Amino acid sequence: MCGIVGYVGPRDATTIIYDGLKRLEYRGYDSAGLAVIGNGSLQIRRAWKQACKIDSDYQNCLSAKKLTYAEALAQLYPIEWDGQKKLAVRNPTLNIALVGHPYCLYDNYINHDLIAQLRQLGVCVHTSEMVSLEEAQTGIDLTTGQTRWFYENWMSGAAGSYLMDPKIDGVISVMAFTCGPDSVMVDTISRRAHALKRPFMNLVLDEHGSSAGMITRLEAFVDMLNRQRAAQAAAGEIVMPTDLLIGLVADGRRSQTPAVTALTQRELELLQLLAVGQTSETIAQQLSISQFTVRTHIRNMLSKLGVHSRLEAVAMALRQGLIRPPE
Numbered sequence: 001m002c003g004i005v006g007y008v009g010p011r012d013a014t015t016i017i018y019d020g021l022k023r024l025e026y027r028g029y030d031s032a033g034l035a036v037i038g039n040g041s042l043q044i045r046r047a048w049k050q051a052c053k054i055d056s057d058y059q060n061c062l063s064a065k066k067l068t069y070a071e072a073l074a075q076l077y078p079i080e081w082d083g084q085k086k087l088a089v090r091n092p093t094l095n096i097a098l099v100g101h102p103y104c105l106y107d108n109y110i111n112h113d114l115i116a117q118l119r120q121l122g123v124c125v126h127t128s129e130m131v132s133l134e135e136a137q138t139g140i141d142l143t144t145g146q147t148r149w150f151y152e153n154w155m156s157g158a159a160g161s162y163l164m165d166p167k168i169d170g171v172i173s174v175m176a177f178t179c180g181p182d183s184v185m186v187d188t189i190s191r192r193a194h195a196l197k198r199p200f201m202n203l204v205l206d207e208h209g210s211s212a213g214m215i216t217r218l219e220a221f222v223d224m225l226n227r228q229r230a231a232q233a234a235a236g237e238i239v240m241p242t243d244l245l246i247g248l249v250a251d252g253r254r255s256q257t258p259a260v261t262a263l264t265q266r267e268l269e270l271l272q273l274l275a276v277g278q279t280s281e282t283i284a285q286q287l288s289i290s291q292f293t294v295r296t297h298i299r300n301m302l303s304k305l306g307v308h309s310r311l312e313a314v315a316m317a318l319r320q321g322l323i324r325p326p327e
Helices: 013-023 050-062 071-075 114-120 131-140 156-163 180-196 209-237 242-252 267-275 278-287 291-305 310-319
Strands: 033-038 039-048 094-099 123-127 170-176 200-205
Touching: 013 278, 050 071, 094 131, 094 156, 094 209, 114 123, 114 180, 114 209, 123 131, 131 156, 156 170, 156 180, 170 180, 170 209, 180 200, 267 278, 267 310, 278 291
Parallel strands: 094 123, 094 170, 170 200
Antiparallel strands: 033 039
16 A cells, blocks of 8 residues: 655656655555655655645635634634634624735734724624635636736635625725735726626725724725615615626525416516616616606515515526526
8 A cells, every 4th residue: 555756857856746645645644754865965754644634624714614814723723823713793794805915914013903993893804815726716717817826816816706705795905005916906806896896995005004094994885885785675675796696596496496476577577677787777767667666566576476685586587487597
């Protein structure tokens, strides 16, 4: 059951041998060692599998348990990282994603304790490292379309993933003033967020920024999201990108959908317009009826379908084939 990997050549042997050891993991070895001859001496590195196990546990804390870097280390090493346990937000009203490099998100001096400030505003904070590699790649496909920088998972990948997540109410990007690549990525992310009609704000950190200015912008962003949610709830509507809607419908097809009371032709017409992202105002203009009449039709339609929001109504209608999928 022994496996040996060797390499002789001009390239860096360490990376090649590590890759070879990974390929032998299926043999189920208990430990591994690495010996490299360089500069006339023998260097021995051990415990490869143990290191892989520790890294796997660490990554799981980040993406599966949704912990920040410090919180993940506190869970794995409670003695060394005492005092860094996750701070629970009581009854969070919003879910906001923070995307950026670790030196921007976790330098509390330069960012004026950004994460703590948001939590004090009743926000459940989601950060870049909580996005898995697979989710980040999907996010990159949505935003920039290709990986241009090796650290793009933190920016384009995380932002794209959160923009497609219906549980996230808004996205905030955090970047350093002098970072050119981030400027390009944030501009692309901003355009994509605008196209998806998703709340997005960019914070630029520099030596001239004040905590008062930062807190004012955070409070305004949170207040805007709370007002938007309250208005949507009052109107019985939820603004949702078409891509998200199609994904929700695909997931819902796995479950049984109850039969519904027959809808009128006008109600089906309204459902079709809702499926492509139309609001009450634009529907009223397109059908030459009042907004009050639109809301009446929608209220009757929700009652017949036995749902509580426009999003649920459209998803159910698509699952039952009552309307055409949006293009």
